[in-house]
Amino acid sequence: MTTLSHVRLWGNPLGTVILQPGERFAAFRYDADFSRNRIPVAPLMMPLSEKPYVFPDLALESFHGLPGLLSNSLPDKFGTTVTNAWLMQNGYAPDAVNAVERLRWLGNRGMGALEFFPSTKEPRPEPRWVDRILQVETLVRFSNAILAWRPPPVSQKPGDPSMEADILDADAMADMLRVCTSAGGARAKAIIAWNPKTHEIRSGPAPVEQGFEDWLIKFDGITQNRDKETADAKGYGVVEFAYYRMAIECGIFMSECRLLEEGGRRHFMTRRFDRLAGGEKLHLQSLAALAHLDFNRAGVYRYEDVFDILDRLEAPRSDAVQLFRRIVFNIIARNQDDHVKNMAFLMDRSGNWSLSPAYDLTFAYHPGGNWTDRHQMTLSGKRDRFTLEDLVVCGKRAGLNRETSKKIVAEIRQVVAGWPGYAEDLCVFPHQRDRIQKGLRLDIC
Template sequence: MAIELAEVVLWGTTIAVVRWDEQAAVADFQYTPEFQQFGIEVAPVVMPVRAASYRFANLNKDTFKGLPGMLADVLPDKFGNALIDQWLIKQQRSPQDFNPVERLCYTANRAIGALEFLPTQRYFEDDTDAHIEIEKMVRLASLVLQKKQFEIESPDLNGEALEQILQIGTSAGGARAKAIINWNEKDNVILPGHVETKPGFDGWLIKFDGVSENKDKELADPMGFGRIEYAYYLLAKKAAIEMMESRLLEEGGRAHFMTKRFDRIGNEKLHMTSLCGLGHFDFNDPTSTSYEQALVLARQLRIPREHVAQLYRRMVFNVVFRNQDDHTKNIAFLMGRQGRWRLSPAFDVAYSYNPKGLWTSKHQMSVNGKREGFELDDLFAAGEHTGLSKQKIKQIVGEVLACIQLWPDCAEKAGVSHERMINIGQSFRTFDY
């Protein structure tokens, strides 16, 4: 029988209940009386704490699945849902019968961020000591995305392997194949990352390189995409973009991009919500949201002034270096137990430009009303929403543009081919600055 009622838990306390209305295909969300006295806001913009319930029937069902944005953020995305759908087939269940609240309970305590859901649905036993074989995970991810059910049943890709990738791959978010892992760098041992980290291990997110059918909308990931993302990580650091430590894990001719988790301090969980979840800015509608709106929301959260400047710097970087998959799920905010918000470190910072594509031929968020054809004055105009001085705005733009000359060195260090480095570099917006 499908689950229709779940508790929303934060740091061991039930803060709300969510009930699925099957007939209306929408959820009702209500904060508990106890949490109403806490004095902190987990969704302050669209769902501030109150006694009455919330229902968001008019939100895009493809994006929010009938849930409030904060909860929709937690749901598995394209790759995670592909994994779950394969598991449901094995259980002789229809994916359509697995409602969004049930998917939250499936996620249980494995989600990115701090939200957890009860009743926990344990469909398999956690094996916290099972070593992860990256090569096997890549092959299984390829088969899942290609929907090759027969080959998934092969002896070396058994039910145990599918359970393992379900545990580590369904909560990572995003369209592309990735997983949450715990990595011991000294011994090069990889364990499942959905549980507490053991001494000597750190939590990482790994994006699988060389996975067939691994793409987001029209942008496929060719072999070597991990190297390009790592080159962009090096470049972003040069441009003073705050990012978590990132690496390349090389095996079998592949280079998997890895980045440390920022939603954990040791084993302490931080509450995390995207711009999409916080403001109900639909990441599937690129005409609906501007960077100016993101800057205004950031100031509404009363994040530190330097974080507003950092968000503006990321906008400039995305425009200059053609990260045009800059949708509202790729900006996130963090909150600790004290209820104070901050901008999360940057993530999904990569070359994303297809001049013939429906999506990434233009930016997913506008700047001064434009998604392409920018001029310097557009960047400066957006800066007026930061509360920063004109001098500071020009300084940030100049510092980012100065990093264009560093691209060849970053690409070489990451192992990007010379031809690919040239092709990418030719697309940068220089603004003749």
Template sequence: MGAVSWDPEKQLGTFEYDRDFLKMGLDPSPVHMPVEQARIGEPRYEFRTLPRKTFMGLPGLLADALPDRFGNAVINSWLAGQGRTEDSFSPVERLCYIGKRAMGAMEFSPVLNPSIDRSVLVEIEELLMLAQTVINERSELRANLEPKSSEAMLNIIRVGTSAGGNRPKAVIALNDETKEVRSGQVEAPDGFDYWVLKFDGVKDNALGDPAGYGRIEYAYSKMAVKAGITMTECRILEENGRAHFMTKRFDRPRGGEKLHMQSLCAMAHFDFNDSGAYSYEQAFQVIRELRLNYDAVEQQFRRMVFNIVARNQDDHTKNIAFLMDTNGQWRLSPAFDVIYSFNPEGMWTSNHQMTIRGKRDGITMKDLAEVGAEQSIKRSEAIIDEIVEVVANWPDFAREAGVQARQIKSIGETHRSG
């Protein structure tokens, strides 16, 4: 597709499309890096003013493949084992470290650690224990790892460095017949499907997730599907009294094919760390700029309404994504991270991350209906009523998922309906 260079003095990456790629008719970043512009001019892109914390000096197209909080913690632990500081590892080196294991279809070379780019059997309990160590001890991990744990460390690097988000998770391949679990960031043998697994029982005080979070997210996924929201298959993986939430990867259809993926953050350069800076109305604008059909607009409207009613206030611009098929056609991805996320005392989830009619809180059903009218949503008020009714049945979804009674009550009390 192209090449990226890194200027250590400017702390800036410059991307250039490959001339042969420009002839293929694919547009992997049409909003800010359109190939048509590259064909008629200098096919180089750099973005000096993008927030460094989020984009790290790279265009959104590439920054989307960088690991987030947990993935970076894993990489930084590996760096400590190599005698390097995290500041000595440039963003381009981080991409090369990800190599073939990025979410979506992009791959990066030269690969810095090729030994981890192979499919191996993994044990969930072992991965969970090491994930907790990474969360607790970060840079001190090296001193606490026994020599026999070096392979375990490689395993968590294999499964835990590329999936986005803050919460500890693993990208796995699961064989339903044999129940084997393998690393899922590279191609697995026939018979395996690809999943993202979120660890239950890994505690991070910065996030304040309740115990049993996997069951809560599973109940939410069932509730969202009932509300007409498109999601891939979700499951609970029971293991030693824990319930890990799993969702099938939508960028890896069975057979090992890869689909190119871009978050709204990457596509539009909407910084997901800038709470309240961007709106759902702007998300609809991008959907139209990509020339997606009416179904995509209505689907995003349903997701917006659900987030408001069910208190998913972790609704930032990385939690909306788009997929491009092999013919270059874009579509809205299935929903993901559809979760209960509300902490009135929290820095992030005390308010919604994206605004509606200029509001991050105090959003009413009237506000939602007005957005529906602005976006020409058919039956918008009926859709709102339908979703409110589905969320009112939260206790039923929660009990079926095995959520604790006290959590059912406390979560239900925060849902919106007026």
């Protein structure tokens, strides 16, 4: 059966995505009226055109048979795990649900401004959306339960009561599906509406008039999850918050971040940068989506090429200097999980593109591992053993002279060298503090 979804942007028809029976790759066609508006929602790989776009060369594992413009909206490991558990509970085999159907279930809850709607009502299970107050402790407990669950044997039918009793609660599963399946990344996280005065958390869009704001929360104390090769150790959230503080001191632009303490855990929170203060949405595309780069291909893509992409997007010139600061920070502070999904771009209603605030800046170094033993992106053809000259040459791509580049490197190195103080102020566990200290590249000077 043909699967179709209408795609909207800021309430207006953007186009239609169709997956034909027996096909693995969906076709997207822009709406004729939108094409006349000349707003470049995917300028690098999908310029406005009347012809359909299909990309059979994109890796299925990374793009799910969709153009990057649309696959960017689907969740990654954790969100997919939650979705699959909900499907099994409702009697459906996850493999039988294609990517276009998953986009339709995402609806208007995704990151960025794209929204997805079916053309007709189809006999698929629908969660019971109820906007209500949530407890972080409950979300953590359900996250651990879902991640601990394993699919039943092939001989066992979907819907068999083999899952933990907590997961079988329909309301709890609906809550998890609503808040935990919108954001990307492998870490357990949720998209929430948070009231900074009352500290209430709701599952629906932030009712601004009631003092709620749009935030993302990464759960601390998740025992069953791991991102590639590193587990979500307790204290991971406070380490990321310490890195946020260092990054701000390094002149890196980030959305506001906080720590939420609960039950002996400290959860990392960040204000959503794809939402404006009044709730208006911004169009968001990762580097992977915008340029059709496969985030699973470590060491294939170059930092230098991102400067060219900024030029093609006609982004503000200051974005190039901002990008340079982030590259230097990632290298010195040893954030080696710097793949192409961990960099993004925003577009406003007028079609103006800019580099998004930085995110996922944290210590990521696993010696001997297949993923973070070295950087995911290269600089000067290297993934390790960088020199000051490598960074200075990179600075030229940002329009900086040698003296200015060296000054920025020295400033960032000085801030990162103060890591023990940041760790002490936030009571980072000693074993984490010391392991990070040993991994910093403070010899670049």
